Amino acid sequence: MAKGAFRFSAAIGAAALALTLTLQGTPVAAAEKIVISNWDGYMPPDLLERFTEDTGIEAELSVHATNEEVMGKVTAGGGRGYDVLFVSSPFVEALANLELIAELDHGKIPNLENLYPEARNLEYDPDNQHSVPYAWGTTGLCYRSDLVEEEPDSWMDLLKPSDNLKGKVTMLATDRWLMAAGLKALGYSVNSTDPDEIAAAKELLIEAKHSLLAYDDTTFYSKLVSGEASLVHAWDGWCNYGIAENPAIKFVVPEEGSDMWVDTMVITAASENKDAAHAFINYILQPEIHAWVAENILYKVPNEAAMESLDPSLVETYPNLGMTPKELMQKEQLRDLGRAQRDYTRAVTEITAAQ
Incomplete structure (x- = not known):
């Protein structure tokens, strides 16, 4: 749900091209190059440069x-033309069903052990x-505690x-x-495919549209900071951007529940550089690399070692x-809707x- 802009294509010297490196048990040819598709600003700006320096693998x-x-x-x-894709969980299912992503070789990703069991x-x-x-994270209500008369706790406070x-x-x-906001407010699943529920x-x-200031997927936290908005529908991490500027901004998950979203890394089935792609994913899972996401993007990561390394003051400032x-697993994991996705898009x- 994310994020900034940069593009990097790392070059390596002729001597390095002849080498075969090993990244934590994963042999990869130094001459390989991988292409990664990700959201803007969703990883450290120097990550690909560092990855190339450490492994000899070019990355774009x-x-x-x-x-x-x-x-x-x-x-x-x-x-x-792609090796690694960053996609959200429903799209993992869709791509797997289309046989467009590869099965992962866990032996080439030893840092999987850093993940939470969940x-x-x-x-x-x-x-x-x-x-x-x-x-990973959830979605809820982000609000100015100094501007609302009562703290919101229901999707109906928004709708x-x-x-x-x-x-x-x-x-x-x-x-x-x-x-999802409408479905949960009515007691339905965020993955409902029932035409009547949709x-x-x-x-x-x-009906709720008549009370809205705007639909906003990108600048809603700025509207809270300025006071133009008092209550917004938000992903937890993006609410933190508002909290960073005004500590009166708070985040709450409505009492009816919410979704659990997960942004993931997958390897394309068509990739001709699968060893290098596995090495990249393994590199990300290093605690010091993965901790950057929590520290700078202010989103939770599923890496137990990375989360345990965070300064406790960060969690005090950003409680979510x-x-x-x-707690996250109590939320509904977003799933592929299959044909019902068309019903959602139409709705x-x-x-x-x-009007």
Whole structure:
């Protein structure tokens, strides 16, 4: 759910090209080059340079804005031209069903042992057959505690706000998260494929539109900081960006529950550099590398060693970073909807177009 911009293509000397290096038990040819598709700013700016220095493997970044964008590129080209993709959990299922991502060789990713046990057996990809989780979290209400009369604790506080909050509320417009708010408010699953439940959520969300300031997937925390908004629908990590500027901003998961999202790393089936791709994933899972994500992007990572290395003051400042894997696992993991995804997309189109 993420993030900044850079592109790096590392070069290595002629002498290094002749070498074969070993990265923590994973032999890779130094002449190999991998292409990684990720969200903007979702990893350290110097990561690829450091990876090349440490392994001799060239690495190039291709930026995608959404899961749908990279999914379109991969399905159109069969995944050719890419080695590692960063995608959210429902897209792991979809890509695996299309046989566009490879089964992982765990022997080439020894740093998997750094993951929390819960991160090794997620519903959408049991035993990490096709993916390795990179960041995880949930979605909820981000609000100005100094501007709301009562602290929100329900999705209905967002969808049917009190008079003083009308016109001071924003919602995420991305299909799964917009629909999830309506579905959870009505007691349904975030993965519902029932046409009647989808229709009921759509009608609730159309009604809610009349109280909105805006649909906003990127600048909602800035609206909180400025006071233009008092209550926003937010991913936990992005709420932290607001907290960084104003400690009166708080995050809460509504009492009806919420989703659990996971951003992952996968290797394309078409990759001709699978050993190097495995080496890259293993490199990310080093505690000092993975901790950067929590420290700088302010998202939780599923790496137990990395999270344990964080300065306790960081969790004091951003309490949702302290959410435990057990607490996260109580949320509903987002799953691939199959054909029902079209129903969600159609419903969201109708919601956002409604007058």
